[in-house]
Structures are given as C-alpha cells and as structure tokens.
Amino acid sequence: MSLSQVITRDLRLALRQKSDAATVVLFFVLTAALFPFAIGPEAEILIRIAPGVIWVTALLSVLLSLDRLFMADYEDGTLELMILKPLPLELTVFGKVVAHWLISGLPLIVACPLIGLLYGLPLEGLGVLLLALVLGTASLSLIGAIGAALTLGARRGGVLLPLLVLPINIPILIFGVAASDSGLSGDPVKGPLMILGAVLLGMLFLAPLAAAAALRQAME
Amino acid sequence: MSLSQVITRDLRLALRQKSDAATVVLFFVLTAALFPFAIGPEAEILIRIAPGVIWVTALLSVLLSLDRLFMADYEDGTLELMILKPLPLELTVFGKVVAHWLISGLPLIVACPLIGLLYGLPLEGLGVLLLALVLGTASLSLIGAIGAALTLGARRGGVLLPLLVLPINIPILIFGVAASDSGLSGDPVKGPLMILGAVLLGMLFLAPLAAAAALRQAME
Amino acid sequence: MALFSGRDLACFRGGRQVFSDLTFSLDAGEALLLTGPNGSGKSTLLRLMAGFLRPNAGQMDWSGSTVYDDLASHQAHLQYVGHLDAIKGVLTVGENLRFWACRDASEQRLGDALDTFELAPLEQVPGRLLSSGQRRRLNLARLIAAPADLWLLDEPGVGLDQAALSALSEVIRSHRDRGGLVVAATHTDLFIDDARSLQLGTFSASNLPELVW
Amino acid sequence: MALFSGRDLACFRGGRQVFSDLTFSLDAGEALLLTGPNGSGKSTLLRLMAGFLRPNAGQMDWSGSTVYDDLASHQAHLQYVGHLDAIKGVLTVGENLRFWACRDASEQRLGDALDTFELAPLEQVPGRLLSSGQRRRLNLARLIAAPADLWLLDEPGVGLDQAALSALSEVIRSHRDRGGLVVAATHTDLFIDDARSLQLGTFSASNLPELVW
Amino acid sequence: MHRFANPGRFLRLADAILPWVCGATVLSFAVGLYWALFASPADYQQGETVRIMYLHVPSAWMSLFVYIVIALAGASSLIWRHPLADVAAKSAAPIGASFAFLTLVTGSLWGKPMWGTWWVWDARLTSMLVLFFLYLGHMALMHAFEDQTRGYRAAAILALVGVINIPIIKFSVDWWSTLHQPASVIRLDGPTIDPSMLWPLLVMVLAFKLFFVTLLLVRMKSELLAARIRALSLAAVRTA
Numbered sequence A, B: 001m002s003l004s005q006v007i008t009r010d011l012r013l014a015l016r017q018k019s020d021a022a023t024v025v026l027f028f029v030l031t032a033a034l035f036p037f038a039i040g041p042e043a044e045i046l047i048r049i050a051p052g053v054i055w056v057t058a059l060l061s062v063l064l065s066l067d068r069l070f071m072a073d074y075e076d077g078t079l080e081l082m083i084l085k086p087l088p089l090e091l092t093v094f095g096k097v098v099a100h101w102l103i104s105g106l107p108l109i110v111a112c113p114l115i116g117l118l119y120g121l122p123l124e125g126l127g128v129l130l131l132a133l134v135l136g137t138a139s140l141s142l143i144g145a146i147g148a149a150l151t152l153g154a155r156r157g158g159v160l161l162p163l164l165v166l167p168i169n170i171p172i173l174i175f176g177v178a179a180s181d182s183g184l185s186g187d188p189v190k191g192p193l194m195i196l197g198a199v200l201l202g203m204l205f206l207a208p209l210a211a212a213a214a215l216r217q218a219m220e
Numbered sequence C, D: 001m002a003l004f005s006g007r008d009l010a011c012f013r014g015g016r017q018v019f020s021d022l023t024f025s026l027d028a029g030e031a032l033l034l035t036g037p038n039g040s041g042k043s044t045l046l047r048l049m050a051g052f053l054r055p056n057a058g059q060m061d062w063s064g065s066t067v068y069d070d071l072a073s074h075q076a077h078l079q080y081v082g083h084l085d086a087i088k089g090v091l092t093v094g095e096n097l098r099f100w101a102c103r104d105a106s107e108q109r110l111g112d113a114l115d116t117f118e119l120a121p122l123e124q125v126p127g128r129l130l131s132s133g134q135r136r137r138l139n140l141a142r143l144i145a146a147p148a149d150l151w152l153l154d155e156p157g158v159g160l161d162q163a164a165l166s167a168l169s170e171v172i173r174s175h176r177d178r179g180g181l182v183v184a185a186t187h188t189d190l191f192i193d194d195a196r197s198l199q200l201g202t203f204s205a206s207n208l209p210e211l212v213w
Numbered sequence E: 001m002h003r004f005a006n007p008g009r010f011l012r013l014a015d016a017i018l019p020w021v022c023g024a025t026v027l028s029f030a031v032g033l034y035w036a037l038f039a040s041p042a043d044y045q046q047g048e049t050v051r052i053m054y055l056h057v058p059s060a061w062m063s064l065f066v067y068i069v070i071a072l073a074g075a076s077s078l079i080w081r082h083p084l085a086d087v088a089a090k091s092a093a094p095i096g097a098s099f100a101f102l103t104l105v106t107g108s109l110w111g112k113p114m115w116g117t118w119w120v121w122d123a124r125l126t127s128m129l130v131l132f133f134l135y136l137g138h139m140a141l142m143h144a145f146e147d148q149t150r151g152y153r154a155a156a157i158l159a160l161v162g163v164i165n166i167p168i169i170k171f172s173v174d175w176w177s178t179l180h181q182p183a184s185v186i187r188l189d190g191p192t193i194d195p196s197m198l199w200p201l202l203v204m205v206l207a208f209k210l211f212f213v214t215l216l217l218v219r220m221k222s223e224l225l226a227a228r229i230r231a232l233s234l235a236a237v238r239t240a
C-alpha cells in the first residue's frame, strides 16, 4: 500500500460509485440556484450577495462531503487494516484528502462560472474568484479531515463536525470573499490571496498530523 | 409494533445518541450565522436577506438530516423486520417522519428567534415566520422522506437526494419566504399561509404512500 | 397437501441465475435444512421465502393459497433471522427485544426469551457493547418474544457457544412440537432431529454475474 | 524465550473488566486457540494483540522487546482477520485483494491467494455480489496475498463450506511449517494440529458494564 | 421469456413505422427550417434574432410534453407492470432533458442581444430551469441501481410525484416573479404573433414532435435489443 495506491483507490471508488463527485457539484449548483427564489430576482441584490453565497455554499458542500471521508472505511474495517500497514497513517490521511479534493473540490470550482452566469457576475473578475476558491477549498478539505477524524470515535459525532470546523473556517471565508470581491471590482487582490495561501501551507502540515492522531484514537 | 411504538423508539434513539437533534439545530444556526461574515455587516442588506437565508438554511438542514432517515434501519436490517410486521408500512413511514420532525424540525424553529436577533429582525413579525416554518418544515420532512426512500440502496445516494428533492421544494420556499416577508412588514399573510397549509395536507396524504412504495421495492 | 411449498422456483441475482426448478414442501412440525457450498443460494432462497425477493419463475404456496396474493399476511406469520442483526447500539438489550416482541407479549414471555439465550444478565446492557455471539443470541431471542409459525434462519449457529447452540436446538425442537415450521441454512451441525434437507447446487465458474457498474 | 508473549494482561471495555491476569506465550510455528463462551473476551484479546486496544495492565513482548515501544513495526508483521471485512462493493474481488497485497506481491502470489480459496472464478465479480461465505474467503485470501509472521484470526471458520474450511486448515498448517504464528478465536473445530489452547473465563452477571450512553 | 413476447411485437411494429416517421421528420424539418430561416420576415423590433424562436419555442413545448409522457409511462409501469412502459420512460428522459437544455441555451443566446445578459430570473426561464433539474433527477435515479428493475420502479414513482408538482412549481414561480416584478420589462408572450411567423412556427412544432417519436422509437429499440442480448447470453451460460 503506497500513497499513490491510496489516492488511486479512492478515486476509483468515487468514479465507480460516481456519487461523491457528482454530489458535491450538484449540491453546490442547486443550493446556489436556490437563493434567488428566497431572496428575489432583483439583479442588484443578487450581484451584491453572489460572492458571499458562492463561498458559503462552497464551504458547506466541502464540509458535508467530508463528513463521510473516513466513515465508510471505518465501518467496514478498512481503517483497521490500513493502520496495520507500514505506510504512515499521516500519509494515508493526506492521500485520502487529496483524492477527496480532486473528486469534490475541483468539480465545484469548474462549476463555479455557471453560478456566476446565473447571478450575472462579470466574466473578467472570475479568475480571481476561482483562484481564491482553489486555495480556500483545499484548506477547507484539510481542516474538514481533522473534524471528520475526530467525529469518528466520538459518539456525538454528527454534532461535532460543524461545531469544530465551521468557526475555524471563518477566516478562510472572510479572506476568500474579500479576494473575490476585490477581484470582481478590479481592486488589488494580493493581500487576501497571500493569506489564503499561508493558511493552506499551514494546514498541509498540521492537518494530516492531527487527523492521524484522531484516527488512532478512534480505533480503540 | 404500533405507530406510537415506532415514534417513541425513534425519539428514544435520537435522545440517546443526541447527535441527530443537536446536529440539525447547530447546522442551522451556524450556517445562518455564517452569512454576515460572507456578505458584510450592513444592516439593511442583512434585514433584506434574512427571511430568505433563514428559509434556505432551514430547507438545507431538514434535507441533510433526512438523508439518513431510513439508512440506519436499512443497513442494520431493521427495515426488513419492519416489513414483516403487520403494521402497514405507510404508517411506519409516517411515524418515522413525525419523530424526525419532532427531533429536528421543532428545535430548529425554536432556535429561529436567535437568528432573527442576529439579523436584527423586528420581533413583531416573528410569529408569522415561525408559523410558516412549522407548516413548511413539516412538508419538507414529508417530501424528503420520499426522496430518502427512493434513494435507499442507490449507488449515488448522496447526490440524488438533493437533486430529487430540491426542485420539488421550491414552492414551499417561495411561499414560506413570502409569508415571512409579509409578516415582517405587516402585510396580509393569509394567502401564502393557506397555500403552505394546503401543500402540507397534500403531502400528509401523498408522502407516506410514495415513500412506502419506494421502500418495498428497495428490499428486493 | 403441504402447509408451505414452492414449485419450480427460479431466481436471478445480479443478472445471474442462482437456482432454477427448485421445489420444496413442508408440513406442520417439519424442518428443512438448506446446505450447499458458499454462493449456492441458501440465503437467497430464505429471502425468497420471506417475501423480500420475488422469484423470476415458479410459485410459492402457504396452506393452499399462493403467498403473493396477500404477501403481508404471509409475512405476518413468519420470523426471519438473517445476517443483519437490527440491533441498535444505544438501546439496551431489553429495549431492543421489546420493540420486536408482539404487541401483547407478556413480561413473562420476554423474560423467557431472555432466559433461554442467557441474556437476562445483559438486559440493561446497551447493544453496542455486545460481543458477536451475544448479538446473535439477542436475534434468536426474537423467535420466542414474537412467536410465528414459520422460522427462517440464516446460519443461526454462527458465533454461538456450546450452551447457546444447545439452547437453540432445544428451542427449535419445542417449536416443531407445537407444529411450527423451520427452514435453516447452515454449514455446521444444528442438532435438529429428522429434518428434511435440501442440497443446493454448486456455483459454476461460467455462471458469472453480469458486470454492471 | 517465546517469540510472542503477554504477561498479566488486563482489559476493561465499556467500563467492565473483560479479563485480567491473562498470560500467554507463543513460539515460532505455534498456534494458540482462544475458546470460551460468548462475551468472554476472545475478540478483545485479539484486538489487543493487534495493537488496536491497549491493555489496562500487563505487558506484551515480541521477540524480547515490548511491542508498545514500536507499535507500528509490530503491526507491520501481523495480519488480522476480524468480523468486519473491509470489502468495497464497487471494486471487484481482484481489485479488493490487490489493494491489500503487499507492494511487491507477484501476480503469481495473488493468483495463489485466489486459487487457494476458490476465488479465481470470482475475480471479476464486484464485492457487493458476494455471499457471506465468499466474503469471508476473500478476507482469508489476504493472509496469502500479504504474508505476515503473526496471524490473528477472529472466528475464521464462520460461514465457510467444507472445502473452504479444509483449505483454511491447510493454509494454517503450511504457515506454521514456515515458522509462522497463529492465534485464532473459534467456537467450532478448525482442524489445527497440536495447538495450545487458552480458555477464557465466563461472563459473570455481577460484572455488568457501567451504562454509558 | 414471456416477458419479451410483447416487446417482440413492439419491435416488429417499430421497424415497420420507423422509416415513415423518419421520412416525415426530415421533410417537416426541411420545410420548417427553410420557412423559418429564409422565407419568414425578420421582426421589426428584434431583427434577425427572432429566428431563434423557431427552435426555442418548440423545444420549450416539447420538454413539458415529454415529461408528461414519462409520467404516464411511469403510471402504467406501476399499475400494469408493463415492461414497455419502463423502457419508454428510460428512453424518453434524455430526449426531454435535451429539449429543456436546448430551450435554456437558445433562450440565453436570445437573451444576450435582447436583454444584455445571458440569464434573467424571469418566471418562465426559471420554471424551465427547474424542469431541467427534474429531468436530471429522473435520469440519475433511473441509473442509480445495480438492478435495472429497481431503477425503473423508483424513477416511475419519482415521475408521478414530479408531475403532480409541476403545476405547483409553475404557479409558485409565476407568483414569485410577479411578486417581485409587477411591471416586467420582459414580455415574452406575444399573443399577437403575425401569421407569417405563426405558420413556420407550427411546422417546426410538428417537426419537433416527429423528431421526438423517431428518437424514442430508435432508443427503445436499442434498449430492448440490449436487454435481449443480456438475456440470451444468460441463457447460453445456463445451457453451457
């Protein structure tokens, strides 16, 4: 069992059951398309709230899909066997997050221009929005993985995930929206993008460690 | 096994694991609280979008919790045994939906004034909002139950539920927001509330039938 | 005429024929043991008898009338114990059992069910703490808590210790004495006297399921 | 000095003591059979040996050094077959097995693993179509696909037909001939020659687990 | 094999009428397209872009029509367990979804020059978007199970629930958009459509109907043949 095996296996599982990839994107698109029904079709308001809606829905989509990141493997005993394997659990976790992001984060970003179209966003600023989403969703996936691992063992798992993860994600949300807003209005975007990048770097290091520790705990 | 037994059992399960009830409310509150971070703190905008945000988040919360309405019972074989029992499956389904609404819909409505506070909604109109939410979330639970039953055992369960159920929920969203808006601004609310009530009545009849039919064929 | 019988049954699963032209008949008090190698269709046949699956061909009768005319009433007089155990981890053993007991089950009967499979000391223990054999015993206790004419047992002996195994064979014996029917799939000896037996065929290599993703 | 040994082990689960003062020792080529009534702690002891659980007291050694000094390397030389089967329904039997095979496992070895448990004809079949015995056989095939010194088997005979059962005892025999160790919990005869045996105690009624929701 | 006896007759029937329907489709498209694109006048307001209408409006109508066909097929599948109804529903759904998609695409191509944006949250547009989602849901559910018959049954139940809801959705979306836009600048409906444009439109509508029938027959045929191949290979395995 090697890192690449972990990744390809998760990708293959997702492609075979197709659920993961499609869930996240569809959930994202449908939820984003739902807001106009609730808020009203006036173009000015929709443009005003579009980046916020896109970021919140992206955050929710990633979180919800993460919730079951380790669950299937935990329930059918795969996780036990993975722990027995020589590959460090940290790497296994990292592989699973990478696969998860490829399956759910990436399609979400690809679908984003569609939402832009529905909300009448100008095409020019979309590039920054997408870049910010790449950095943001990657961090969100990593943080979510910690939450998903922590909730495995805890009997009150379901509660914990949003409780743990949503507050940590608020900075990402704020800087993500800031970058997107600036991008759409043509203002400088370097600042918030740099911060998003820094958060991602930190999480790349921290999240596998924390998640692996939580998983070991959950096996007891 | 009687209807009341089905309800009390699901209530007891939920209270014992505590996760279900708490998850839904927490998800609702946290998500609604996320929007001000994403959209900015201007009071007029927040007040303007508050009913819409409350309804969309309520809809999502109900939907996400419903996703597993029958799943646990399906996976551990409880559903098989329930089918063997003399109680008509329609009633069993109805009982499970009632329990689910008591566990997740009701606390959500109780938590709603908190969100109102957060968004600076006037207290006077809140009554209508809550009444509309009672009617609306009950219909949402019933419709969601159809979706949950249809997707049981499906390869892409996760994707399907929102895809199937969100479009059908749009009328409830529209009339719910309309009633809440009118209530908050002091306009007459009878029209949309009546429609919400009518939808609920229709669903009380239709949903158990459709869901039970779907469950029977899921056992094959 | 037999109380419970099936004629020329055929069943496809996953696009592959599991068995065909299968015929059985059982009278009050009789037991039928299903044997055969892994994958030969024992579990499938039991699910068919329980009405979870419909046969692709053939016919099944209960006391002279075909079961598909009124599936619900057929299902009302059978008990099924399969691989899934329907045990909720947060409910105690007692609560788990009580839910499946029939409505008018006396405390006496419930106590009986617990005692038979030595679950009485575990009555207050939550389901998630049970060992594999204890879970299976809790499932078997359903047979006593909610009596039924026809028992469909899928590998009931799995995971049981000696004491539980002989309790099971004792329970089956007295069920049959009262005129009950038993169909059980098994690989091990269940110590059931003069049971009929039905040997299911071998899985043939060329009979691969159609691959559908 | 024994290759694998435990001294004065005690274990609590769900707030209850499952066993205490448990001592065992095994040398290369030896087999240890865990027996005892349901709930006596066989599965718990196996999970302890695999390092999933830590004992509340006592000590466990592998070739002289305690296993908790370097748990990962202890885990690298064992294989565990428990009640959960880790089979993914959408992957074929071959793909499922390949994932667990060791990195440098030759096709030859994989073919061997499949052949031993008569899974070769099922190689292309997706996991979700397997019967209960076929699932268990696929799990046992891991033992051959990824060789390890210590085999921890929790009721390996469950659900197996005669052919698979004798394949299992044959596989265990040749593993021991190569100096491998086997610890198996079982209620039925696994046909293992001159195995040591460890009888676990009875579940005592007064020893109820504390109720924790 | 009795299950396929009926489809066998259907296959023969389909083979007999397919050439005719196919020919009629080609013919009506030729007439309709020529009339619509060259022979009919340009609109005095919208100019040449009005010609998009000849694709847009028929496909809008067809997408609703096809959903009703699917719901009827679903009902007959649930009530009479008619195998052909399942096959019809499965074959029709992607066609209907394509019509809905075509409506959305032609509409937004039309909307860009007319309103200056690709998308407007107008009632009709929005209802069409929802209908498109309903189609997607139906198709996804149809293919979500290993066992095709489960997909058939689930999708049939969904189609019935959906068709009951379509009027409610339509009503609510209309209400929603009038609530927010009492005096809409966007008025699609021209009841005073000129006969010089009405006739080519009607021909195009006929062409779309025929096109649907042709596609449906072809898709049902291939679906049935695939099922038969599966059944035959199973039978072969059985005798082997």
Ligand code: HEM
Pocket: E053, E056, E057, E060, E061, E103, E104, E105, E106, E107, E108, E110, E111, E112, E114, E118, E119, E124, E125, E126, E128, E129, E188, E189, E190, E191
């Ligand atoms: C994405 C954009 C659009 C969508 C989804 C859409 C959808 C529809 C639908 C569903 C219908 C059929 C309504 C009915 O039968 O009552 C329709 C008809 C029509 N649409 Fe559109 N539309 C779009 C854009 C446009 C634009 C930009 C125009 C021109 C300004 C336009 C002009 C018409 C006309 C003239 C009809 C026929 C009206 C009638 O039947 O009375 N549409 N459209």
Ligand SMILES: Nc1ncnc2c1ncn2[C@@H]1O[C@H](COP(=O)(O)OP(=O)(O)OP(=O)(O)O)[C@@H](O)[C@H]1O
Pocket: C013, C014, C015, C018, C036, C037, C038, C039, C040, C041, C042, C043, C044, C045, C203, C209, D128, D129, D130, D131, D132, D133, D134, D159
């Ligand atoms: N859910 C399913 N869908 C499709 N095919 C299945 C399903 N379950 C089992 N099968 C197939 O049906 C055949 C019979 O399976 P079944 O579970 O009835 O065997 P069994 O006799 O109970 O075997 P075992 O002794 O291993 O329990 C197997 O070959 C299997 O591939």
Ligand SMILES: Nc1ncnc2c1ncn2[C@@H]1O[C@H](COP(=O)(O)OP(=O)(O)OP(=O)(O)O)[C@@H](O)[C@H]1O
Pocket: C128, C129, C130, C131, C132, C133, C134, C159, D013, D014, D015, D018, D036, D037, D038, D039, D040, D041, D042, D043, D044, D045, D185, D203, D209
């Ligand atoms: N996850 C758990 N948490 C807490 N207690 C547990 C857990 N699993 C088992 N137990 C308790 O530990 C005791 C021993 O269980 P174990 O599963 O080891 O028994 P076993 O000997 O394997 O029995 P069986 O023959 O039924 O498989 C049981 O009494 C059970 O109540």
Ligand SMILES: [Mg+2]
Pocket: C042, C043, C044, C154, C185, D131, D132, D133
């Ligand atoms: Mg079986």
Ligand SMILES: [Mg+2]
Pocket: C131, C132, C133, D042, D043, D044, D154, D185
């Ligand atoms: Mg055990």
